[in-house]
Amino acid sequence: MQLPTYDDVIAAAARIEGHAHRTPVLQSATADARWGAQFFFKCENFQRMGAFKFRGAFNALSKFDAAQRKAGAIAFSSGNHAQAVALSARMLGMPAVIVMPQDAPAAKLAATRGYGAEVVLYDRFTEDREALTKGLAAERGMTLIPPYDHPDVIAGQGTAAKELLEETGPLDRLYICLGGGGLTSGSALSARALAPQCKVYGVEPEAGNDGLQSLRAGHIVRIATPKTIADGAQTQYLGEYTFGIIRRDVDDIFTVSDAQLVEAMRFFAERMKMVVEPTGCLAFAAACAALEGGAGKGERVGVIVSGGNVDLARYAELLA
Amino acid sequence: MQLPTYDDVIAAAARIEGHAHRTPVLQSATADARWGAQFFFKCENFQRMGAFKFRGAFNALSKFDAAQRKAGAIAFSSGNHAQAVALSARMLGMPAVIVMPQDAPAAKLAATRGYGAEVVLYDRFTEDREALTKGLAAERGMTLIPPYDHPDVIAGQGTAAKELLEETGPLDRLYICLGGGGLTSGSALSARALAPQCKVYGVEPEAGNDGLQSLRAGHIVRIATPKTIADGAQTQYLGEYTFGIIRRDVDDIFTVSDAQLVEAMRFFAERMKMVVEPTGCLAFAAACAALEGGAGKGERVGVIVSGGNVDLARYAELLA
Numbered sequence: 001m002q003l004p005t006y007d008d009v010i011a012a013a014a015r016i017e018g019h020a021h022r023t024p025v026l027q028s029a030t031a032d033a034r035w036g037a038q039f040f041f042k043c044e045n046f047q048r049m050g051a052f053k054f055r056g057a058f059n060a061l062s063k064f065d066a067a068q069r070k071a072g073a074i075a076f077s078s079g080n081h082a083q084a085v086a087l088s089a090r091m092l093g094m095p096a097v098i099v100m101p102q103d104a105p106a107a108k109l110a111a112t113r114g115y116g117a118e119v120v121l122y123d124r125f126t127e128d129r130e131a132l133t134k135g136l137a138a139e140r141g142m143t144l145i146p147p148y149d150h151p152d153v154i155a156g157q158g159t160a161a162k163e164l165l166e167e168t169g170p171l172d173r174l175y176i177c178l179g180g181g182g183l184t185s186g187s188a189l190s191a192r193a194l195a196p197q198c199k200v201y202g203v204e205p206e207a208g209n210d211g212l213q214s215l216r217a218g219h220i221v222r223i224a225t226p227k228t229i230a231d232g233a234q235t236q237y238l239g240e241y242t243f244g245i246i247r248r249d250v251d252d253i254f255t256v257s258d259a260q261l262v263e264a265m266r267f268f269a270e271r272m273k274m275v276v277e278p279t280g281c282l283a284f285a286a287a288c289a290a291l292e293g294g295a296g297k298g299e300r301v302g303v304i305v306s307g308g309n310v311d312l313a314r315y316a317e318l319l320a
Numbered sequence: 321m322q323l324p325t326y327d328d329v330i331a332a333a334a335r336i337e338g339h340a341h342r343t344p345v346l347q348s349a350t351a352d353a354r355w356g357a358q359f360f361f362k363c364e365n366f367q368r369m370g371a372f373k374f375r376g377a378f379n380a381l382s383k384f385d386a387a388q389r390k391a392g393a394i395a396f397s398s399g400n401h402a403q404a405v406a407l408s409a410r411m412l413g414m415p416a417v418i419v420m421p422q423d424a425p426a427a428k429l430a431a432t433r434g435y436g437a438e439v440v441l442y443d444r445f446t447e448d449r450e451a452l453t454k455g456l457a458a459e460r461g462m463t464l465i466p467p468y469d470h471p472d473v474i475a476g477q478g479t480a481a482k483e484l485l486e487e488t489g490p491l492d493r494l495y496i497c498l499g500g501g502g503l504t505s506g507s508a509l510s511a512r513a514l515a516p517q518c519k520v521y522g523v524e525p526e527a528g529n530d531g532l533q534s535l536r537a538g539h540i541v542r543i544a545t546p547k548t549i550a551d552g553a554q555t556q557y558l559g560e561y562t563f564g565i566i567r568r569d570v571d572d573i574f575t576v577s578d579a580q581l582v583e584a585m586r587f588f589a590e591r592m593k594m595v596v597e598p599t600g601c602l603a604f605a606a607a608c609a610a611l612e613g614g615a616g617k618g619e620r621v622g623v624i625v626s627g628g629n630v631d632l633a634r635y636a637e638l639l640a
Contacts, residue, residue: 024344026366045593046346266632273365273595273628308593312586316640319632 003244006193008155009162009186012059016159019091020055023047023160025167030271035291037301040171041284042164044306045276049083049115051232051307052160052183053147057084059156060145061092069094071141076133078104079232080309081147086117097142099133107311148182149239158186164302165194172299173290175283177306178202178211178253179233181242187304188249198302202246202253203286205230205261212253214238215246229258229318232279232307256285262318264288268305269319277310278318323564326513328475329482329506332379336479339411340375343367343480345487350591355611357621360491361604362484364626365596369403369435371552371627372480372503373467377404379476380465381412389414391461396453398424399552400629401467406437417462419453427631468502469559478506484622485514492619493610495603497626498522498531498573499553501562507624508569518622522566522573523606525550525581532573534558535566549578549638552599552627576605582638584608588625589639597630598638 026041044052061073072095075085082098089096096117100109101124112119122132137144145153160183161174174191178184184202191200204211208226214237222237238246264281268274283303290296310318346361364372381393392415395405402418409416416437420429421444432439442452457464465473480503481494494511498504504522511520524531528546534557542557558566584601588594603623610616630638 021347024346024366026344027341029368046344048349050591050593269595269635270632271370273370275589275593275595312590312639315589316636320636320640 001240001244003241004151004155004189006158006189008151009158009189012055012152012155013159013162015062016055016058016156019058020159021047022163025164026272028272031267035288036297037291037299039287040164040168040300040302041272042160042302042304043274044160044304045274045280045308047307049080049087050309051080051084052157052304053080053084053307054087055159056153056156056182056186057081057145058088058091060150060152061085061088061094063152064094064143068143071143072096073145074133074137074140074142075099075145075147076129077147078108080307082108082112083115085145086112086115090116097136097140099129099136101129105311148180149241151241153182154186154241154245156186157183158189160304161187161190162194164304165190168300168302170195170300171198171302173199173201173287173296174302174304175201175203175287176304177233177279177282178204179279180235181211181238181246183304183306184250185242185245188245192249199251200249201286202250203282204253204255205233205282206255206257208233208235209255210235210237211246212255214243215250215253218247229261229278230282232277233282254286254290256282256289260285260289265318274305275308275310275315276305277307280306280308321560321564323561324471324475324509326478326509328471329478329509332375332472332475333479333482335382336375336378336476339378340479341367342483345484346592348592351587355608356617357611357619359607360484360488360620360622361592362480362622362624363594364480364624365594365600365628367627369400369407370629371400371404372477372624373400373404373627374407375479376473376476376502376506377401377465378408378411380470380472381405381408381414383472384414384463388463391463392416393465394453394457394460394462395419395465395467396449397467398428400627402428402432403435405465406432406435410436417456417460419449419456425631468500469561471561473502474506474509474561474565476506477503478509480624481507481510482514484624485510488620488622490515490620491518491622493519493521493607493616494622494624495521495523495607496624497553497599497602498524499599500555501531501558501566503624503626504570505562505565508565512569519571520569521606522570523602524573524575525553525602526575526577528553528555529575530555530557531566532575534563535570535573538567549581549598550602552597553602574606574610576602576609580605580609585638594625595628595630595635596625597627600626600628
């Protein structure tokens with residue numbers, strides 16, 4: 001297995017240029033004063049379809065050959081990856097099938113269909129979505145794009161940290177949310193190349209610390225689906241590619257509670273005027289906790305805000 | 321009375337550089353597809369203290385001479401101007417007094433004090449805030465900075481549209497929220513200089529259309545304090561300076577209902593992941609209404625998102 005490299009991130013950056021947004025890097029004097037550091041927020045909640053996932057999906061689909069483009073892309077996801085593949089396929093003029101659970105929120109089904117994808121529903125309790133998807137892929141000749149464990153997906157996700165570091169120059173620390181590891185491993189490739197001294201940290205929800213367990217054990221540890229409001233990080237295990245990079249390039253993994261996520265979400269809304277989904281609050285919550293414990297004081301701290309896709313009614317509940 | 325000019329905007333831009341944020345210009349493929357235009361959103365909700373008001377206040381206070389700096393600045397405001405003057409004074413190392421109503425929201429009092437200003441409270445029902453403020457100003461030798469009707473305030477507010485047009489190039493239309501007219505008149509100065517063909521529109525809440533009435537009448541019309549959720553546009557009349565520029569440089573004034581503001585606010589949250597206060601939704605709501613009526617189809621439309629300072633509990637209520 002050959003791990004992707006920073007050269008792959010550079011190639012991905014060229015492919016997504018003009019298609020993905022170059023998202024802004026925001027600062028907050030209030031955050032700096034309150035926690036005693038200099039924060040740089042890379043705002044992927046302002047990315048197309050509301051999350052960094054567009055980068056990896058668009059990069060992967062861009063590399064399809066003529067036959068693959070004709071047959072199209074297939075993915076299983078109930079989250080941001082579904083919309084990322086659907087939108088990328090539409091932009092590249094190819095068909096897309098997204099396999100989603102029957103009980104997925106109506107808004108997510110509508111959004112995915114809104115991007116022009118065919119949605120195939122399955123029963124979470126009686127059907128195996130992976131087998132179903134692979135069967136469909138074989139039958140229709142479509143290329144399966146997994147949500148994180150794929151070199152092109154990882155290289156695409158790495159472009160966000162590349163843009164961040166090109167804009168800010170070297171940072172002392174970089175915090176990244178960690179689910180399956182696509183964003184964390186891609187970001188680590190960019191950080192190692194552009195800011196070798198920068199400490200790179202993955203951040204998981206307390207309830208689902210499989211990444212931390214894996215890092216400590218030296219092999220991929222699997223857990224039951226964790227209960228957390230960070231729905232984008234409810235993964236049960238890292239991928240082979242993502243773990244290979246994370247064990248080599250990531251300095252440590254932290255966890256934060258749902259209460260800390262809500263606090264960070266409220267800070268983003270109240271002081272930075274940004275809507276951030278719970279998963280997107282992981283990195284900032286961990287950075288604040290570290291600083292409250294004295295780690296990172298006076299340093300230049302990068303935070304990747306991964307996405308903003310949260311149901312409005314749910315969001316209003318969390319803010320109130 | 322000599323009206324400020326675009327040269328004053330250029331001078332203001334040099335004064336605020338490195339102190340104000342150069343806020344991002346965001347785009348939304350979803351908005352473009354839904355309304356059939358190409359939108360450019362100048363995001364002043366990401367400005368320091370959460371609103372464009374910082375630009376004008378900082379510009380005005382920067383021009384103080386040594387004696388004025390020593391005595392400091394005084395303002396009356398229960399809104400964003402209070403915080404803008406307080407923060408600017410602190411950054412420039414001078415004292416500030418803000419005269420605020422006794423029943424102002426605790427959060428606003430705290431925020432203003434948090435920026436280091438002395439808050440003087442008055443009773444809205446028995447005291448005249450203007451007389452009180454003028455008395456205090458005379459007594460302490462402080463310079464009074466009004467919220468909009470001042471050449472330096474107008475010139476400062478004009479820097480937002482200057483940045484927008486420098487980044488986007490010529491636009492076909494520019495929509496700006498209209499309260500006392502500081503942002504509208506400043507923006508009009510920049511638009512006339514940088515994009516002479518661009519139509520410039522002020523937007524008021526339906527309940528408080530004194531600007532529209534004034535434009536039609538050819539003189540400043542005064543109204544009772546309007547009832548609207550757009551608290552930043554609850555002004556009763558335009559200023560002498562702002563009306564002088566508006567009647568010359570603004571093409572027309574539109575009004576929108578509170579229901580339209582809430583709809584725009586929800587779109588900003590759901591699709592653009594931004595927290596925008598009701599007043600900050602005026603410009604976009606009017607642009608959408610115009611497009612729904614067929615005006616501006618296919619055009620390049622600038623929208624100034626003026627601020628994001630809304631009480632979280634209230635915001636959650638409006639979203640839910």
